[in-house]
Amino acid sequence: MSIAATQNHAAATTPAGTCYKVLMWEEGALSPAELDAWQTARRDLLARMRDAGIKGARGTLARLGAELRELSARAIAAPLDTCARASLSLTRVGALAAKLQRADEVLAYRLTPCSATVLVELSGEEGIDTLVSRWSAESGEVQWCSNPLVEAISPAEAAEWQEACRSEAAGAAADTDADEESSATPFHHVTVLxxxxxxxxxxxxxxxxxxxxxxxxxxxxxxxxxxxxxxxxxxxxxxxxxxxxxxxxxxxxxxxxxxxxxxxxxxxxxxxxxxxxxxxxxxxxxxPQVDQAERGFSFLAEGPLDMRMNPAAPRSAADIVNTAAESELADILWQYGEERASRAIARRIVQERAKAPITTTTQLAAVIAGVLPRKGKQHPATRSFQALRIAVNDxxxxxxxxxxxxxxxxxxxxxxxxxxxxxxxxxxxxxxxxxxxxxxxxxxxxxxxxxxxxxxxxxxxxxxxxxxxxxxxxxxxxxxxxxxxxxxx
Ligand SMILES: C[S@@+](CC[C@H](N)C(=O)[O-])C[C@H]1O[C@@H](n2cnc3c(N)ncnc32)[C@H](O)[C@@H]1O
Missing domain, CATH: 3.40.50.150 (Vaccinia Virus protein VP39)
Incomplete structure (x- = not known):
């Protein structure tokens, strides 16, 4: 379903303990036949996983686990998608959103008009089953299915999902902002190969x-x-x-x-x-990312030292340049820019930022040019700027x-x-x-x-x-x- 038909949220907390992804859907979103076919296949897979668990067959267990996740996503995605396209109002689950946003245990959620996928990290006494029953009971007029899909996931997977929700939410907001701009800058990129x-x-x-x-x-x-x-x-x-x-x-x-x-x-x-x-x-x-000075990718044009392709990403080039340890800066310049003067440049950056923060592209370019004399056609800051850009955007x-x-x-x-x-x-x-x-x-x-x-x-x-x-x-x-x-x- 399109971003416009979904509503996402991700809290700032980073997962560390046991996390669960809970998929609930509105009663009726799946037909009884779809529900039955899915539940039967699911029961069969769970039985095989139990057998594999008893035998200690970890490889089989992992394979079956992946099969189970795929089966659930396949079984649910299409009907929910149809349902979401049919009804574009988020108000019925909006009440649930307001509640989830305040709940400490909720790390992120993705809502459609008829489903909610919620990422939780358990901290207190309450088990996942009790928690889900409580949400169902508290969510007013929405009649949730009685058997939601609950999946235990690792903190790393949880962090990844949380990040996806966060960037979708930021993306949707930015799309709206961008659409509202009346004077859009022309976008000119010549496609390669x-x-x-x-x-x-x-x-x-x-x-x-x-x-x-x-x-x-x-x-x-x-x-x-x-x-x-x-x-x-x-x-x-x-x-x-x-x-x-x-x-x-x-x-x-x-x-x-x-x-x-x-x-x-x-x-x-x-x-x-x-x-x-x-x-x-x-x-x-x-x-356009390089050509627009305000994006901060170019050492030739005065602009904020930014370099984020996703403007909602947490760390800009200025953050790295002004806060990273000297050794980390040198490593970035060496690894991503193959800059032979990496150590000297990192040392000079640290000396300069002690006097005043380095906040613009041309300011950083001048610091680098002060260490490296210009040789040939290439600007001395070329490799360092490439390295920082690679680091900023990972x-x-x-x-x-x-x-x-x-x-x-x-x-x-x-x-x-x-x-x-x-x-x-x-x-x-x-x-x-x-x-x-x-x-x-x-x-x-x-x-x-x-x-x-x-x-x-x-x-x-x-x-x-x-x-x-x-x-x-x-x-x-x-x-x-x-x-x-x-x-x-
Ligand atoms: C070289 S341009 C692609 C140009 C495109 N093929 C065309 O012909 O117009 C690269 C695009 O990928 C985006 N991009 C780079 N890394 C990305 C990532 N990790 N995830 C999503 N988008 C990314 C950039 O924002 C940029 O718009």
Whole structure:
């Protein structure tokens, strides 16, 4: 369901103890037959899990647990989605929202007009069953189902879900704000490897594709022109707004999702989408993010030292520059910028910020230029700015999370295409693709190669696809772009 039809909330508290995800739905949202089929399959899986638990078969237990989660999400998503589309009023569950927002044990929730998914962390005497019965009893006119789905989850999973709710809530608010702006800045981004990347996903009518980095919608537009349905994710409200405007003619097949692609599985599952035919990620920043001085990405234009792609993210570049320890700063500059003068720059930053906080892009650029003399054409702050941007947006962490989860979203034969712009990203993609496309693995101490348990895909591109001469002549930014593609077996 669209963001407009949901209501999310995430508290600031970070989960530490036992957490539960509780899915309640309004009586009648599922037909008796749907409910019965789901409950029977669920009972069967639970019985098999009990057997596996008794035998101590942890691998089987984990597999069955994943099956159970998938079964529940599949069984419930479609009917709830239909129900949510049918009724766009949130007032009936709004009363519950007000109550949940005040409850100490509630870490986050996602409400639709006929369902509530609530993340709780138990602290007091009250057990999860008592708590859920109490909510049901207290929620006034809403008649909740008598058998909600309760799932125990780890603090890490809980934190991830909480973060997804938080960014959706921020995204929805930012979308509204952005829509209300009368003088929108034009969004101009030249799409890189446009036809190469889209053709790799074999777009066609009836195929469902995910554009994990919607940006200005350049790749999505080509996918939509082929007749495919597109789910476009972006964490930047300005990009979502620009894409929505550009692709308005395809509104029936384009679904725009606010959030970080590191949570793609979670975000799409919340929309009722389990498996797709292709995923594209065009990693990195868009031209408008760099070109607009107020976003704080550019050392050439005076602006606040920000660099957040998602303006609601908690940590800006100024926060890092003014609070991180000298050693952490040096590590960031070295690891993400391969800046050889990382230590000297970090030392100078710490000296300067002791006199006054470093709050603007040009102020930081001047501090760096004071350490490094200008050599050749490149500005001395280039590598440090790249490093800070990667750290602020945890770009490599997000890419790793997408790589680790992307294949699970794909149908058999589905394609996974990634465009990267620097060696750190390309290395991560190459390593991961290599890991999952080798049928066998070998080690010197083994007498013979063994089957690779991670083998799940085949390489579509042995060598990365790069921009043609014609594209390079028109768009020099494409010179470092590399496209790699795999296909799920
Ligand atoms: C290079 S641009 C994509 C341009 C797009 N392919 C086009 O043709 O217009 C990258 C976009 O991905 C978004 N982005 C980068 N990392 C992201 C992440 N981890 N989650 C969600 N969006 C992300 C950025 O905000 C930016 O809009």
């Amino acid at each position: 446009r036809s190469e990347a889209v053709e790799a996903l074999q777009p066609a009518e009836g195929r469902v594709l995910v554009d994990a980095t919607l940006g200005g919608g350049g790749h999505s537009e080509l996918m939509l022109q082929s007749g495919a349905t597109v789910w476009g994710i972006d964490q930047d409200p300005a990009a979502r707004k620009a894409a929505r405007k550009r692709l308005a003619g395809y509104a029936d097949r384009l679904h725009i999702v606010a959030g970080n692609f590191r949570n793609a599985v979670e975000l799409l599952r919340a929309e009722g989408l389990e498996q797709v035919d292709g995923i594209l990620a065009d990693i990195g920043i868009s031209s 770009e490599l962490g997000a890419l790793d999370a997408l790589l680790e989860t992307g294949l699970s979203l794909l149908k058999s034969g589905g394609r996974f295409a990634i465009i990267t712009f620097h060696s750190l990203e390309d290395r991560a993609v190459k390593r991961y693709f290599d890991r999952v496309t080798r049928p066998e693995i070998d080690r010197p101490e083994w007498p013979a190669p063994r089957p690779n348990p991670e083998y799940a895909a085949r390489l579509v591109t042995r060598k990365p696809i790069v921009a043609s001469e014609a594209e390079l002549a028109a768009n020099p930014r494409a010179r470092s772009a590399k496209l790699r593609v795999i296909e799920k077996l």
